[in-house]
Amino acid sequence: MPYFHVVFTLPHALNPLCQRYPRLLYDLLFRVAAQTMLEVAADPRHLGARIGFLSILHTWGQNLRLHPHLHCVIPAGGFDPGYSHWVHPRYAFFLPVKVLSRVFRGKYLALLQQALRQRRIDCPSTLVRALLKDDWVVYAKPAFGDPVRVLRYLGRYTHRVAISNQRLLSFDGHRVRFRWKDYAHGNKQRIMTLTASEFLRRFCQHVLPRGFVRIRHFGYLANARRAALMALARQQLASKTPPRPHLSGSTPATWRCPRCGANMSIGPNLTAQQLAFQCKPADSS
Numbered sequence: 482m483p484y485f486h487v488v489f490t491l492p493h494a495l496n497p498l499c500q501r502y503p504r505l506l507y508d509l510l511f512r513v514a515a516q517t518m519l520e521v522a523a524d525p526r527h528l529g530a531r532i533g534f535l536s537i538l539h540t541w542g543q544n545l546r547l548h549p550h551l552h553c554v555i556p557a558g559g560f561d562p563g564y565s566h567w568v569h570p571r572y573a574f575f576l577p578v579k580v581l582s583r584v585f586r587g588k589y590l591a592l593l594q595q596a597l598r599q600r601r602i603d604c605p606s607t608l609v610r611a612l613l614k615d616d617w618v619v620y621a622k623p624a625f626g627d628p629v630r631v632l633r634y635l636g637r638y639t640h641r642v643a644i645s646n647q648r649l650l651s652f653d654g655h656r657v658r659f660r661w662k663d664y665a666h667g668n669k670q671r672i673m674t675l676t677a678s679e680f681l682r683r684f685c686q687h688v689l690p691r692g693f694v695r696i697r698h699f700g701y702l703a704n705a706r707r708a709a710l711m712a713l714a715r716q717q718l719a720s721k722t723p724p725r726p727h728l729s730g731s732t733p734a735t736w737r738c739p740r741c742g743a744n745m746s747i748g749p750n751l752t753a754q755q756l757a758f759q760c761k762p763a764d765s766s
């Protein structure tokens with residue numbers, strides 16, 4: 482079974498609150514991301530299925546600044562509402578990210594306002610209004626293969642700290658030099674030099690509250706029913722082959738071409754060999 486990877490990121494405007502109320506803000510991130518995924522996946526317009534997934538909290542960027550985000554790993558598809566058969570995804574990125582982004586933003590800000598009314602946090606009321614104006618970042622990667630690849634991928638995420646030893650270059654007693662990847666400029670490798678105190682300040686931002694659980698399971702992968710539902714999923718997947726994508730002209734369009742405005746539809750995933758076979762070589766005569 483292929484797996485999908487979806488990342489929910491909190492806006493940087495919430496960083497001061499994350500520093501003051503990390504347990505509350507990060508708990509809300511887990512809760513709202515899970516509600517968003519389960520709700521959108523259950524909608525028949527998108528998938529119409531009961532899904533399961535695990536979520537892993539990271540709070541850092543490559544430069545060690547505060548960058549709270551949640552990595553979600555989701556098996557492709559889910560149970561129909563009656564648990565009678567397996568529903569396969571219809572989107573190349575599992576669920577539409579624009580829908581996920583809007584639902585995520587609305588739910589998070591609603592709970593943030595509730596915490597503000599209950600005086601569990603202290604922040605300007607204008608902050609929520611300002612956050613409503615911007616799109617929130619939800620990033621989805623296409624399916625990334627079999628369980629072996631998933632295990633290797635998760636191994637890099639589950640127990641990672643803010644910076645690995647391999648990225649540390651030197652410490653002269655006053656300054657720390659380390660490598661970092663600049664995602665904003667083509668993933669270029671750069672070297673950053675920080676004073677020892679600034680390096681420690683950035684690193685300590687990512688120490689979570691005592692007892693905080695940073696890996697959590699949701700949906701049919703939640704601990705209460707995981708064993709029974711996993712067995713049922715294996716049974717349903719073994720008894721039914723995945724449906725082939727429909728490419729007829731009657732398939733409803735999902736997007737429009739940004740250049741010509743014509744309808745766009747998702748085709749099947751092809752290997753390099755299949756793509757080479759279907760594409761005719763250019764006429765060089």
